[in-house]
Amino acid sequence: LDESARQNALARQVRLTKPPGALGRLEELAVHLAAMQGTEQPRADRVHIVVFAGDHGVAAEGISAFPQVVTAEMVKNFARGGAAISVAARVLGARLEVVNLGTVVDTGALDGVTRCDLGPGTANFVIGPAMDEHQCVRALAAGRHAAERARLAGADVFIGGEMGIGNTTAAAALACALLSAPAEALAGPGTGLSPDGVAHKITVIDRALSLHRDHLGRPFEALRRVGGFEIAALTGGYLSCAQMGLPVLVDGFISTVAALTAERLRPGAVDWFILSHASAEPGHRQLVQALGIPPLLDLGLRLGEGSGAAVAVPLLRIACALHNQMATFAEAEVSERH
Amino acid sequence: LDESARQNALARQVRLTKPPGALGRLEELAVHLAAMQGTEQPRADRVHIVVFAGDHGVAAEGISAFPQVVTAEMVKNFARGGAAISVAARVLGARLEVVNLGTVVDTGALDGVTRCDLGPGTANFVIGPAMDEHQCVRALAAGRHAAERARLAGADVFIGGEMGIGNTTAAAALACALLSAPAEALAGPGTGLSPDGVAHKITVIDRALSLHRDHLGRPFEALRRVGGFEIAALTGGYLSCAQMGLPVLVDGFISTVAALTAERLRPGAVDWFILSHASAEPGHRQLVQALGIPPLLDLGLRLGEGSGAAVAVPLLRIACALHNQMATFAEAEVSERH
Incomplete structure (x- = not known):
């Protein structure tokens, strides 16, 4: 982060024609973006959205409210423009890319969908590791490459999305590994499980945590063993953004x-x-709590695809516009406080 | 509200390619707008923002962090495009109108500012009523006329904003009257009072509540006695919107x-x-709590001018776009849940 850009942005905020702090988190956002982008004029105009899709072997345990074929069907829906993230991307004028890392059903070639086929979904992690090392490394690289494409395209902000029936189970298992927490603390209804369904999901995750318990201390191993293709790709994309200095809006x-x-x-x-x-x-x-960053919105969203991040883009844009375009007290000849 | 439009919108939400309810409050927003607009295709494209400005006699009691001249100075800033609401309106492509109901300092004629001069601010309500009946009726009518102009211009959504040094004191006093609550429950720092300043503001409001106590049971009298020009205009505007069936985004x-x-x-x-x-x-x-409507955003905003309502406009727009443009399960040939 650029500390000098941050200080300049903070100093500008105080001069704008409003009581200091009156724009709350919009001020913080503008200042944070200024520090990330190393500029006095932060912006969130060019938004690059990449949705990573992949299937999950653990779906065989019956942990989702939806059939596994939906992953491939939704990849087609993304491509045809009918999914929530497709609509949101259009509204925002954002670039939308879909990366299919491996689905049980072959979608064939689709416009706007990049294929990076790591197999027909991950293995069932209740029985063994979800991915072999090569698959996990390739998934991370697929994310990194997507972030690099965003950077090359001049993106101001990167959004990663995901689609994969069963992926709240994989994500919860991975979170348990990272946080040393039991399954019941992280597992939830996902796309709409009943309480009995959630109880079963907890049992499945606990079995996986037990099977892999000697290997979950290292994050790469945890990701490989109980993660998924699209989760690894998101991880690689986020890591790459942090290394390149490209702000990430997390869904x-x-x-x-x-x-x-x-x-x-x-x-x-x-x-x-x-x-x-x-x-x-x-x-x-x-x-x-573990990341220590307060979320911007709280609208009861639970769709994924990057949709929640897309919904927050206008907040970044308006925060930047206010920061860059409001008049200062001196410019507007407005009196300052007593 | 159009109950049939609401039912149709609810039925459509269930058919869209997402788990039912996964878009949370964005679904509720789209359905609510559909019911308000009596349509299957709700929209928030055309937004009409009216900022009402007026000065407050109670400013003489020293209850604001800013000098009273700032009201007129900010009216000029609105007109010149340098204020937060000016910037937000540009970002949104929204129409912005300013209605000056009476400031201590005369701003002269300004492009984009309508004058409806009710006097050089309200009277100090610690001494007597803030407005006479004629002023209060005219302020309500100014708001009504603004809402009618918005309706005639084809607005999908109405936003009212306000500017007036001292108006958190008037608003808190009015809220105390409406809620039968003591000043300490409603008074706060406003544009940035110190704790001592807030304590003084509470004393001032309590004096006013005591002076007018026999007349605060009727909302019109409460508004007239401890409200303000711009607060009455907002009230008239909101009433008119409700009567005409024009959705209001409250700041x-x-x-x-x-x-x-x-x-x-x-x-x-x-x-x-x-x-x-x-x-x-x-x-x-x-x-x-008294209105019983949960707010959409919680970003620590406290600027007024209608700025917080403007920041929420993109949520309405994206909620409508998702509702209107997402594919259904049948259209996209996506499998439904088990």
Whole structure:
């Protein structure tokens, strides 16, 4: 972060025609973006959204309210413009890219979808590791490459999204590993499990944590063993953004687990992350506390795809516009406080 | 509200390609707007913002961190495009109108500012009523006319803003009258009073409540005696919107007091109000509870001018776009839940 840009931005905020602090978190956002972008004129105009998709072997345990075929079906829906993130990207004028890392059902070639096929989904992590080392490394690299494409395209802000039936189970298991917490603290209804369904999901996660328990102390191993393709790709993308100095707007439960994994792999990465919203998925609260960043919105969202992050983009844009365009007391000849 | 439009909107939400309820309050917003606008395709494209300005006699009691001349100076700043609401209106492509109801310092004629001169500010309500009946009626009418102009211009959403040094004192006094609460429950730092300043403000409000105590049971009399020009205009504007069926996005502390006044004058008006944000002004919480509407944002805003409502506009827009443009399960050939 650019400390001099931060100080200049803070000094400018005090001169703008409003009581000091009256724009609350919008002031903090503008100052944070100025420090991340190393500029006096922060911006969030060019937003690059990448949705990573992948299937999960653990879906065989019956831990989702939706059938596994939906992952591939939603990849097609992203491509055709009918999904929430497709609509949000259009509204924002944001670039939307989809990276399919491996689904059970082959979608065939689709416009706007990059294929990086690591297999027909991960292995069932109740039986063995979700990914072999090569798969996990390639998934991380797929995320890194997506972040680099965003950077090359001149993005001001990077958003990663995800799609993968079963991925709240994988994300909860990974969060348990990172936080040394039991499954019941992190598992929730996901796309809409009943209380019995959540109880079963907890049992499944606990079995996986037990199976892999000797290997969960290292974040890369935790990611490989109980994560997923798209979670690893998000992690790689976030790490790359932090290294390149590209601000990240983090979405909900699964994205925040990836952000926490990135922070564990490279402490300090979190400085580049803005949490867009508090998810309705109950376990999200612990992740937010672990990262120590207050989310911007709290609208009961729990869709994923990067949709919650997309919804927060206008806040960044208006924060930047206010910071850059408001008149100072001197310019407007407005009297200052007593 | 159009119950049939609401039911159609609810039915559509269930068919969209997402787990039911996964878009949380954005779904509720779209459905509420559909019911208010009586349509299957709610929208928040055309936003009409009117900022009402007026001075307050009670400023003589030293209850603001800023000198009274700032009201007129800020009216000029609105007109020149340098204020927060000016910038926000530009970002949103919203129409911005300023209505000067009477300031201590004459601003002269200004482009984009309508004059409706009710006098050089209200009278000091510690000594007598803030307004005579004629002034209060004219201020209500000024708000009504502004709402009617918005309607004629085809507005989808109405935002009222306010500017007036001393107006958190007037708003808190009015809120005390409406809620039968003591000053200490509603008075706060406003634009930035010290704790001693807040204590003095509480004393001033308590003196006014004591002076007018036999007349505060009727909302019109409470508004007239301890309100202000811009608060009455906001109240009239909100009432008119509710009568015409134009959705209102309510701003912060002062606007919410006006919304509560409107609801007391015409119970049911509240159906047409959306609370944009939870203000940092501590008394706002009680007003939110009294209206029974959860705010959309909580960003520590406390500027007024309609700025917080403007910041919430993109949420309405994205809620409408998702509602109107997302594919259904059938259209996208996506499988539904088990």
